[in-house]
Each structure stands twice: as C-alpha cells, then as structure tokens.
Amino acid sequence: MSTYLGMPTVRPHPDTPPAAPLRWGPSFPQAARQTLRDEQLRANLRTATRTIRDKRRRVTAELGDWEQLRDAGAAIKADVMSRLPELLIELEANVTARGGVVHWARDAAEANAIVTGIVRAAGAREVVKVKSMATQEIGLNDALAAVGVDAVETDLAERIVQLAGDMPSHILVPAIHRNRAEIQEIFAHRMGDAPPGLSDEPRALAMAARAHLRARFLRAEVAISGANLAIAETGTVAVVESEGNGRMCLTLPRVLVTAMGIEKVLPTFADLEVFLQLLPRSSTGERMNPYTSMWTGVTPGDGPSEFHLVLLDNGRTRALADELGRQALHCIRCSACLNVCPVYEHTGGHAYGSVYPGPIGAILTPQLLGLGDEGGPFGAHDPTGSLPFASTLCGACYEACPVKIDIPSALIHLRERALHPDGGHPPTATDLAMGAAARVLASGRLLRLAGRAAALVGRVTGGRPIHRLPWPGSLWTRVRDVPGLPRRSLSAWWRDRGSR
Amino acid sequence: MRIAVFATCLVGTVMPRAATATVRLLERLGHTVDLPAGQACCGQMHVNTGYGPEAMGVIRNHVRAFAPVLDGRWDAIVAPSGSCVASARHQQADVARRHGDGPLAHTAEQVAARTYELSELLVDVLGVTDVGAWFPHTVTYHPTCHSMRLLRVGDRPGLLLGAVEGLELRELGEAEQCCGFGGTFALKNAETSAAMVADKADEIVATGAEVVTAGDWSCLLNIAGALDRRRTGVRAAHLAEILASTRDEPWQGAAL
Numbered sequence A: 001m002s003t004y005l006g007m008p009t010v011r012p013h014p015d016t017p018p019a020a021p022l023r024w025g026p027s028f029p030q031a032a033r034q035t036l037r038d039e040q041l042r043a044n045l046r047t048a049t050r051t052i053r054d055k056r057r058r059v060t061a062e063l064g065d066w067e068q069l070r071d072a073g074a075a076i077k078a079d080v081m082s083r084l085p086e087l088l089i090e091l092e093a094n095v096t097a098r099g100g101v102v103h104w105a106r107d108a109a110e111a112n113a114i115v116t117g118i119v120r121a122a123g124a125r126e127v128v129k130v131k132s133m134a135t136q137e138i139g140l141n142d143a144l145a146a147v148g149v150d151a152v153e154t155d156l157a158e159r160i161v162q163l164a165g166d167m168p169s170h171i172l173v174p175a176i177h178r179n180r181a182e183i184q185e186i187f188a189h190r191m192g193d194a195p196p197g198l199s200d201e202p203r204a205l206a207m208a209a210r211a212h213l214r215a216r217f218l219r220a221e222v223a224i225s226g227a228n229l230a231i232a233e234t235g236t237v238a239v240v241e242s243e244g245n246g247r248m249c250l251t252l253p254r255v256l257v258t259a260m261g262i263e264k265v266l267p268t269f270a271d272l273e274v275f276l277q278l279l280p281r282s283s284t285g286e287r288m289n290p291y292t293s294m295w296t297g298v299t300p301g302d303g304p305s306e307f308h309l310v311l312l313d314n315g316r317t318r319a320l321a322d323e324l325g326r327q328a329l330h331c332i333r334c335s336a337c338l339n340v341c342p343v344y345e346h347t348g349g350h351a352y353g354s355v356y357p358g359p360i361g362a363i364l365t366p367q368l369l370g371l372g373d374e375g376g377p378f379g380a381h382d383p384t385g386s387l388p389f390a391s392t393l394c395g396a397c398y399e400a401c402p403v404k405i406d407i408p409s410a411l412i413h414l415r416e417r418a419l420h421p422d423g424g425h426p427p428t429a430t431d432l433a434m435g436a437a438a439r440v441l442a443s444g445r446l447l448r449l450a451g452r453a454a455a456l457v458g459r460v461t462g463g464r465p466i467h468r469l470p471w472p473g474s475l476w477t478r479v480r481d482v483p484g485l486p487r488r489s490l491s492a493w494w495r496d497r498g499s500r
Numbered sequence B: 001m002r003i004a005v006f007a008t009c010l011v012g013t014v015m016p017r018a019a020t021a022t023v024r025l026l027e028r029l030g031h032t033v034d035l036p037a038g039q040a041c042c043g044q045m046h047v048n049t050g051y052g053p054e055a056m057g058v059i060r061n062h063v064r065a066f067a068p069v070l071d072g073r074w075d076a077i078v079a080p081s082g083s084c085v086a087s088a089r090h091q092q093a094d095v096a097r098r099h100g101d102g103p104l105a106h107t108a109e110q111v112a113a114r115t116y117e118l119s120e121l122l123v124d125v126l127g128v129t130d131v132g133a134w135f136p137h138t139v140t141y142h143p144t145c146h147s148m149r150l151l152r153v154g155d156r157p158g159l160l161l162g163a164v165e166g167l168e169l170r171e172l173g174e175a176e177q178c179c180g181f182g183g184t185f186a187l188k189n190a191e192t193s194a195a196m197v198a199d200k201a202d203e204i205v206a207t208g209a210e211v212v213t214a215g216d217w218s219c220l221l222n223i224a225g226a227l228d229r230r231r232t233g234v235r236a237a238h239l240a241e242i243l244a245s246t247r248d249e250p251w252q253g254a255a256l
C-alpha cells in the first residue's frame, strides 16, 4: 500500500534490487506469505490470468491438429536436446558464413563481459533492448550500467518494470503486478520526458511511452536482443513480439547483439512451422503475433552491419545432464503454465524469487543453479530447494504446455533430488516422520492399528470436528477444521458384519 | 463380479464411510466384495513429497496385497480415490524401475491395469450409470485434479450423479481450479493452500448447494474443513456415499 507524501510513492518490488536475478529472497513459503497479503496484486493477477487463459483456450481449441502440433513440438525439442552440441556448431558455422560473429559464454559473468566489450568497442553510452529472458537472467542491464552504459528496455511492460526498479513477475507480462495508477506515477516521476499532466488513461500512457522510446530508437547505435529461436541449418535468428519495438531495435541500429540460451536452437527452417503456431496461441492467445523478425548474419545496406550472437550456457548443460529434469530446457517461454497455475495466480511471480516464476521457474531455476549437488543449494529448506515444493501437482501446467513438458513429474523428481543430495545429509524432523510413516503405510497390520487409534479418538471426541491441533497440525487447523473422526474403524466394521 | 476394494490409507483410517459406502453400493449391485487385509497405501504421499526411496516398501506392500488379482482371486480392484488410482497406474512402476526393482515394476503394472477408480468401474467395467440411488439434496461436484487430468474420468461422475433420484446438481464455478490440498503442500505452503481453498469454498457456497461431492476424500477433507470452519452449513459427501444412499438406507453423513 502506498502513502502519499508528495514524493514518488511507488516502491520497487522487491525492496532492494537483487544481486542474483536467478535467485533472490527467502524460501517460497516465506516470500508467498508476503505477496499473498497484497490484495491489489491478487486482484490484478486474477483478472489478468483468467482473461489470457480463456483467450488461449479459445484459439487452441479452434485448431483441429493442436494436439499433434504439441506432439511435434515435444518431439523436435527432444531431438534437439539429444544432439545439442552438433546443432550449435552447425548454427555457429552458418551464422559466421553469413557475416555474423558467434561468442560462447559459460556463465553470466562471461556473457556480460562479452556484451559489455562489444558495446564499449562500438562507443555507445546508450543501448536499446528487446525484451529478453536470457539477458534478464544474467543481469545484463546492471553489468552495462557498471561500465556507464544505459540500457533502455523498449517493450512497454519491461520499460515500466525497469523504471520502477522492479524485478519482472511474469515471463510475458512482466509488469502484471502494477496497475495503471502506479504506471502513471512511475512514468511521471521516472521517465524524465513524460508530458506534463500525464493521466492514467491507457492511451495517454501508451503515447507517452511511444514518444519516450521513439527518441531512443532513432539515436541508438547498438541494440541488444534475445532470441525466441535460431535455425542451425541456415543460421537464422528470430524474435517474436507484439509491439513493433523489437522490429525497430533489430533494424535501425548499426550493431546488433543477441544473447540466446543454447537450448533455443532448432534443426531446420521447416521447424518454424510448428513453433510459430504453438508460441503465439499459447502465450498471448493470438492466432499470430503481430511481428516476427528473422535475420541471417548481416546484409549490406539492410539492417545492422555488425551482428554478434552470444550463446549462453549458464547452467543449461548441467540441466541437460538430468534425464528427467532436462525437459525444462524444452520451454519456449510462452508463459501458458503461469497463466493456468492456481499457485501462481495467488502468490504472483515475485514469490518465486527468480526471473523465471511459475511452474516452469519451479523446475528451471533449481536446475540452472544446481540442486542437491556440489556447488548447488542443499536440501528442501534452502530457498532454491523450496521451489519444487511450490505446487499442488494439479497438472494444469502440463495440460497447457505447448511442448508437453511434464512439469508435475519433473517437480516430483526435483523434490527427490532436493531431499536426497549427493553425499547424503543428517535427517531432518520431517525425514524422520516420513520414515516412520513409510513403515506404517507399508503394513496392513500397522495401518489397521492406526485406524483403531483414530476411532478411539473419534469416540473420545464424540465424532465432532476438531478445531485446533498442535503444530504441525496447526498449519491445517488455522483455516480448516478436521472433520470428525469415525467412532468405529473400518476393520471393526468389516469384521463385525462378517463375510457374506 | 468379485471385486477387491482398496480403501486407501486416508479413507481406511479417518474417513471409512467412503469405503463402507463403496462396499454397500457394489453389493447392492450384486457383486461379491472383498477388503484384502494386507492393504495399506499406494505410496503416493511419499513419492509426491520427494521420498521416492522411502516409498519403495509402501509400493511393495500394495502390490503384494493386490497381486492375487493376477491369479483370478478378484476380477477387478476399485478405490474410492482418483489420485490413488492414478498413483498406481502412473507412478508405482516408474518409481520401482528408477529404484532398480524391475520385477516389482512389472507386477505393479499388471495389478494397476486391473485397478479402477469408482466411476470408471461403474461406467466402463460394470456398464451402469443408474445405480438406483436416492439422495434428495442439492449437490455440487468438484472434479479433483488427478481424476480429471491423470485419469480423465471426464463426465462419468456427472452421468452417475445425474441418474440419482431426488438429486439436483448445481454447476460449480471455476470447477477445474485446484482446491489447494496437494498433500503435504497444505502444510509446507500453508498460507498459499489456505488462499486457494478459500476461493474454492466461495465458489461452492455461491452454488447454494447443500452438499459438495468429489471422488477423493483427500481434497474433500481440505474443502470440508474450510467450509466447516466458516460455518457455511455445506456438507461433504464422497461420490460413493451418494451412490450408496437409498430410501431404505439413506445417507447419514458422519455416522458409521
């Protein structure tokens, strides 16, 4: 809640900019406790996710071959992962042959060093950016700022988030946590060249952003983008977007730098047929996105005369090594899984403490960072280790995912990894309790005894609902009763009626 | 038919009325019912919480208890729970294989192939939709996530409920939204779970129904717990309890 003191009142989310964009803040349950209190956020999310969810359902239902398209997408991605090295080398060869320069970055630091080096060599003090998850993930804007370069996000929502000093809370609509009154305030106070008396009418806000951005497009020497996909066979890189800001960035400046996760490569140009249908319908719920830009190396007299492609690993080969978990690399960042996720809808993206929120974030973030293995976080109580547990396993994400990533199974697998780290660890109270439960649940006799004990309690309490239990039962009884226990156990009932 | 009832660990200990209802319903339809003594749990809670290795003993016990179906002791196994059947069908063999027990995985698959969720057994195997039940109440149905997305029971529960005499079905808003139970999720992420079940309770109250039903007591425990806490007066009944209810033996809620 904001208070009006005549000063800018919009405070950044989270309060302090995180040093590590891939993982910040406390564990998921703790972070969610905070975000759940924000009624405004919950209302925004509810409306926004439901609207986009319905749109997606409509446009996917109208394609008779939608399920086959999903199968094709999944199959192409599985093929890519099985021969990623050779495809990347093919991509490099073809980009190079067409006049582009390919750079390989093992991690965020290497990628940032490469990009800042290129920008400085070009002599630019300001760069324009196309919305990109890869550059978010490595914290590129901060790295550029550290060498005196101002990186201007040109996607409207991304610019809002940048001016507010926020972290994104959604893959596709990063400012989903802001309403238009807040946006008006952010523009008026932080944009620098907002028109006087700016109202919070959507059109007024859009026009202000347009004028603000246009000036920057026209003077930019260098643009930085991500990539939705790249074709190994031809060396073609593609960006899919809605606002036209991407097209401006990709065509106007002299130098173009694209940072791309290595998993984004596709074998052949024909594969576009599948992904250019899957992506817009799953992400914005449109039949086709307004702008699809593709470029292959450099073309004299047309567009940037210098093109750099930075291939980013940053934990991806680590994820690739996990047979079940590697599915997370199939993700095309459509955000459909966020929009259908009941947990995301309630907690919002910031609870996940990563630029990758929602169901995909819960399986991708821990794998990029490493989970339960050397160098990575340790156990389910580590902030990153809590992410795979941030799901009811309801399966809505799997049902929506255009490339059929079995997120629930991956979550279960990562839970197991988080709880059984390499080299073991001393058992926690939960480990001991679950071990004891496993012994009871592996025995018909012991479970019958448990049933009789429950019936005993049922008789003592008169079969009435229980309103309060000691911890950990209190976690349940804080908002729910425990329905009354039976006064007679199942085994007693079965025995007394005799076999018929 | 000879049918073995897998009560499930939760129903077997704290909600036996769903199991007794299943037994009475099937006997009324003319079948011979057994409640195998060795049964306990399918292993789902451990597997889903990340205790796969610890779940192995639980799975082994389950498969041992129901393996006689393979020798013809019973014609089918039924459970009043979509998520436990889904676990038997989609998890047990996988877990066994990953933890190096191929033979167990093989037997688990065969046993699972003869295991049905209640509405599946009634509609697909026994071929009935009108089970002769009487339930003079307004009812709303919550499709539990695992019944809906893992088993794809689809409209089977609706067909069964639709044929119940006296029952008036009220459509539930945002029905496909998870109730927030998620097993240990309800404890590990208590606040988020509470917010989710609050929404579900709101939608149920909005239908004006007297009774909420579902195919899983686990989800119902969560939903009913929230409804009771708010003193809404809406009662919870498992699908089996509604189908078991007749004029002679009407539903009595908690009584056993």
Ligand code: SF4
Binding pocket: A282, A330, A331, A332, A333, A334, A335, A336, A337, A338, A360, A397, A400, A401, A402, A403, A404, A405
């Ligand atoms: S996991 Fe699937 S649904 Fe989620 S963002 Fe990635 S591609 Fe889209």
